[in-house]
Amino acid sequence: MRVRERLAASVTDIRDRGQRLVQLNRELLSSELKAKGRRFSAAIGLFVGAGVLALYAVGFALATIAVALALVLPLWLSLLIVTAVLLLIVTIMVLVGRSQMQQAKETALAEARKTADLLKANVRQTAAGVRAKVAPRRTPTSGGTASPAPAPTPERPGRGDQPSEPPSDAGARDS
Numbered sequence: 565m566r567v568r569e570r571l572a573a574s575v576t577d578i579r580d581r582g583q584r585l586v587q588l589n590r591e592l593l594s595s596e597l598k599a600k601g602r603r604f605s606a607a608i609g610l611f612v613g614a615g616v617l618a619l620y621a622v623g624f625a626l627a628t629i630a631v632a633l634a635l636v637l638p639l640w641l642s643l644l645i646v647t648a649v650l651l652l653i654v655t656i657m658v659l660v661g662r663s664q665m666q667q668a669k670e671t672a673l674a675e676a677r678k679t680a681d682l683l684k685a686n687v688r689q690t691a692a693g694v695r696a697k698v699a700p701r702r703t704p705t706s707g708g709t710a711s712p713a714p715a716p717t718p719e720r721p722g723r724g725d726q727p728s729e730p731p732s733d734a735g736a737r738d739s
Contacts, residue, residue: 567698570698571694571698574694574698575694578690626646626650629642629646630642630643630645630646633645633646
């Protein structure tokens with residue numbers, strides 16, 4: 565098998581494995597979300613029921629406040645005061661919620677950009693490694709003349725499978 569054919573087979577294999585990895589990650593995420601959804605469905609139902617009852621309780625509390633104010637002020641004015649306070653609280657909650665939503669959006673975008681940059685760098689590094697491994701090695705021809713040698717590439721530490729060249733002044737150090 566020639567180098568180009570091996571390279572093409574390696575790239576195809578890498579691509580297929582990458583696609584399979586993405587598919588498996590999606591399946592894992594889907595199954596995890598389904599399991600969590602089943603696990604928390606009863607709790608969510610209880611929280612919804614509690615929320616509805618809390619809404620009724622708030623309504624009765626506001627009616628009590630309005631009636632208490634009606635003892636001192638006219639009924640219409642006490643209801644107007646309670647309504648104004650409620651609208652003020654709603655406005656504050658909306659503004660705070662909008663601010664938090666904007667911060668969450670910016671954080672998510674920054675994380676997505678960082679992930680994309682890391683993926684691009686990893687792809688470049690992998691491609692450079694593949695190119696370095698399959699670079700044609702030139703050998704002396706049968707006619708006795710040697711082809712130009714490729715430029716030396718720096719060795720990566722921890723790679724015992726690549727032969728290292730002995731230093732040119734090795735004999736001088738031994739004496």
